[in-house]
Amino acid sequence: MRRTDLEAVLEAKGISKRFPGVLALDGVHLALLPGEVHALVGENGAGKSTLIKVFTGVYHPDGGELRHLGAPAAFGTPLDAQRAGISTIYQEVNLVPMMSVARNLLLGREPRGRFGVIDATRMYAEAARILSGYGVETDVRRPLRTLGIGAQQMVALARAVAVDARVVIMDEPTSSLEPREVETLFGVIRRLRDEGIAVMYVSHRLDELYQVCDRVTVLRDGRVAHTGPLAGLDRLKLISLMLGRDLNEVKAGGLTRFSRDRHRAADGQPPAVEARGLTRRHVLDGIDVSVRPGEVVGLGGLLGAGRTETAKAIVGAMPLDGGQVLVAGLPLRGGSTTAAIRAGISLLPEDRKAEGIVPTLSVRENIALAALPSLARAGVVSDAKIDRMVEIFMRRLRIKAASPNQLVSELSGGNQQKVLLARWLAVRPKVLLLDEPTRGIDVGAKAEVQALIDELAAEGLGVLLISSDLEELVEGADRILVLREGAVVGELTGDQVTEERIMATIAEQSDDMVTIAERSDD
Amino acid sequence: MISVASSRREQASRVLQQHGALMVLALLVIVGSLAFDSFATAGNAASVVVSSSFLAIIAIGMTFVIISGGIDLSVGSLFVLGGVLAAYGSQYGLLMALALPLGACGVVGLLQGLVIARTGMAPFIVTLAGLLGVRGLMLAISQEGATTYLVKNPAFASLGQGELLGLTYPVYITAALALVAMVLLQRTGFGQNVYAIGGNEQAAALMGVPVARTKVTVYVMSALLAGLAGALNAARLSSGVTILGIGLELDAIAAVVIGGTLLTGGAGGITGTVAGVLLLGVIQSLINQVGNLTSAFQQVVSGAFLALVVVAQRLLSKAQRLS
Known part of the structure; x- marks a missing residue:
């Protein structure tokens, strides 16, 4: 519930923060009240991260005042902020992977026994007790890294809350969670709210904001564009506030930027790539996929259903126990990404930071990386050739960078993703495998990437699209294969391509359903 | 509900990672006993244990440093400095024979720790400087190594030479230190902080771990233990021999890694380190038993074994991640 009569736990009063050449925050007012879930939204670069870092003592404001429990506060370090009861859950889990849960x-x-020595038995019991309150049932003596990301996230959350938190700041907490885990997380958030803790919730996923948040603050270009209750605020209105664009314009464009027409893949055409019976023990169980030129094929299913693994298997980045990949009817040498790239198959990986960009290289070098072999003559690459190619792609993909020589790590997430896309387009692929191409990038960049996928397909590129965003999948794909436990459990075409059908296919015949069916038979 | 059960394979690889050295040690002892009559004698066992105890003391300190994500190359030089200072100090009594080496080595450890923790310089470079500087210091106080101070204090000499149940005192001192280190590492907040820093320093800082203080402490501990080992060795030899300790830091690192502690930090333990030290000792003893092999072969075998362990660790941690 909203309790405006209460005093703010944490308040930004006209906070400004300047970086060389940029005013990241410009007189931001924001009050976090006890017992509210406050959404903080905005495009990448709007100042969300900077504001969070000011709240948590990582950055020090250049102007304005930070107030904590009604008194002026200055947090020198993240530790100071934590001691004041402000806990943060970061997008990437910040725990020690090798230590036990x-x-x-x-x-x-840790609970202490005699001589101030840690009492292991009590420690394990207490940890298990706390975690069961978060829906995590596991052997707490296992190293943390053996848990799934979702469970790790829950441990981080449990830890943050257990440190007598009055404020919990969550930065994209659901970006790697499964729907089931998201539900558990929301349960915990609601419990925190009822206990009078202020929760700040940062997410790009609008559905979630409406499910769990009470109020919303919209940041745009370092300023507060709107603050108010979330209920009653129209979804399109919210997006137009974030983008600073006219409401009608957003309405006309829809929420995703895919065109409403399906692509016309010529039915008679042979597939650009065809995978037959991809099998790997415990991971993939005989997957058949084919993508025709100009067709966008979606892969649906839950996290861990084998979507990413299918894409990796097709480009030869994962060893297989069986199955083969055919390009233009000819089998591809297995287990070799070089062979796949030569045959015209490129993968845009899911984990941009770890498997994609090379942060210490420039935009230009990152784009040219994969195309270098094809540009080289006798091993020597012409600089002018690269410059031309880089320029074309930067313009075509609307990559926002100060210059081609800017470090790629200085770009926003959306622009980094475009750089990666450019890298793979530069090798002129016949088929592009896109694994979560819009994850963690802001609404504007997301729309641009989606529009680009459309354009590319229209030009005859075959696209395999993996996305956890059902809306994106439905609007982007011509045909959807639904995976479950490493196998294709359904193919949806034409009018069947709807969110409801995808979810129904995922749920169909799953173990729980079978049990229920059996019970009702009794 | 998010429930995750440990798979059997994952548990097995974890046990192997932690206790692999102990298992190989047991295996070697059994094989040695069957192959050589003179191997499984009380005398031979005692000689392996006694000669291993000095390396073990150093390796205990090294275990803390490596788990914290660091490395300490200065321990070999601190060992010889400790020995020379102990022999020199012994002319003023038992107290000085211990206080002088521990004080000097402690200061070196403190300086190294402060530089590493405060400036963020690589431990490898800082302690390499320590290795060179400390050995120079030792040469300076011993007239280029020409002067060998003799231990004149019988009480101090008995600390290194006295026997109980067929084992010299340093063995018991080592065992006591190992026990204390085990409790310190597993059952105190300090120990947890060491693991946390080695596992993920940034996360540890965000979780409120006093990173700088913990780092300084492990380097001081490592230096103190190296100095103590040197002093005990001087007591055993009745003199401060100046040509010892070259390459000893590498033996200590090898023992720690063979014992299952990850060189990248964050995982490992004292039991493994003790097993690693004994394993090196047993390998040497076995090679002596073969007779016609020179002791150079011991280094070849130890080196090959170390390489094997590193490969095995890599495979094991892969297996754990996959399951």
Whole structure:
């Protein structure tokens, strides 16, 4: 519930923060009240991260005042902010992977026995008790890294809350969670709210904001564009506030930027790539996929259903126990990404940071990386050739960078993704495998990437699209294969391509359903 | 509900990672006993244990440093400095024979720790400077190594030479230190902080771990233990021999890594380190038993074994991640 009569736990009063050449925050006012879930939204570069870092003591404001429990506050370090009861859950889990779950959860607060020595039995029992409140049932003596990302996220959350938090700031907490885990997380958030804790929730996923948040603050270009209750605020209105664009313009364009027409893949054409019976023990169980030129094929399914693995298997980045990939009817040498790239198959990987960009190289070098072999003559590459190619792609993909020589790590997430896209387009692929191409990038950049996928397909490129965003999948794909437990469990074409059908196909015949069916038979 | 059960394979690879050295040690002892009559004698066992105890003391300190994500190359030089200072100090009594080496080595450790923790310089470089500087210091106080101070204090000499149940005192001191180190590492907040820093320094800082203080502490501990080992060795030899300790830091690192502690930090333990030290000792003893092989072969075998362990660790951690 909204309780405006209460005093703010944490308040930004006209906060400004300047970086060389940029005013990242410009007189931002924001009050976090006890017992509210406050959404913070805005495009990448709007100042969300900067504001979070000011709240948590990482950055120090250049102007304005930070107030904590009604008194002026200055947090010198993240530790100071934590001691004041402000806990942060970062997008990437910030725990120690090799230490046990229990030790991560209770580090610094372990129960002590005789001689001040840690009482392991009590520590494990306490950790298990705390975690069961978060829906995590696991052996707490295992190293943290053996848990799934979702469970790790829950441990981080449990730890953050257990440190007597009054404010919990969550930065994209659901970006790597499964729907089931998201539900558990929301349950916990609601419990925190009822306990009078202020929660700041940062997410690009609008559905989630409406499910769990009470109020919303919209940042745009470092200023507050809107603050108010979320209920009653129209979804399109919210997006237009974030983008600073006219409401009608957004309405006309829809929420995704895919065109409403399906692509016309010539039915008679042979597939650009065809995978037959891809099998790897415990991961893939005989997957058949084919993509025709000009067709966007979607891969649906839950996290861990084998979508990413299918894409990796097609480009030869994962060893297989069986199956083969055919390009133009000829089998591809397995286990070799070089062979796949030569045959015209490129993968835009899911984890941009770890498997994609090379942060220490420039935009230009990142784009040219994969195309270098094809540009080289006798091993020597012409600089002018690269410059021309880079220029074309930067213009075509609307990559926003100060110059081609800017470090790619200085770009926003959306622009980094475009750089990667450019890298793979530069090798002139016949088929592009896109694994979560719009994850973690802002609404504007997302729309541009989606529009680009459309354009590319229209030009005859075959696209395999993997996305956890059902809306994106439905609007972007001509045909959807639904995966479950490493196998294709359904193919949706034409009018069948709807969110409801995807979810129904995922749920169909799954173990729980079978049990229920059996019970009703009794 | 998010429930995750440990798979059997994952558990097995974890056990192997932690206790692999111990298993190989047991295997070697069994094989040695069957192959050579003179191997499984009380005398031979005692000689392996006694000669391993000095390396073990150093390796205990090294374990803390490596788990914290660091490395300490200065321990070999600190070992010889400790020995020379102990022999020199012994002319003023037992107290000085211990206080002088521990004080000097402690200061070196403190300086190294402060530089590493405060400036963020690589431990490899800082302690390499320590290795060179400390050995120079030792040469300076011993007239280029020409002067060998003799231990004149019988009480101090007995600390290194006295026997109980067929084992010299340093063995018991080592065992006591290992026990204390085990409790310190597994059951205290300090130990947890060491693991946390080695596992993910940034996360540890965000979780409120006093990173700088913990780092300084491990380097001081490592230096103190190296100095103590040197002092005990001087007591055993009745003199401060100046040509010892060259390459000893590498033996200590090898023992720690063979014992299952990851060189990248964040995982490992004292039991493994002790097993690693004994394993090196047993390998040497076995090679002596073969007779016609020179002791150079011991280094070849130890080196090959170390390479094997590193490969095995890599495979094991891969297996754990996959399951």
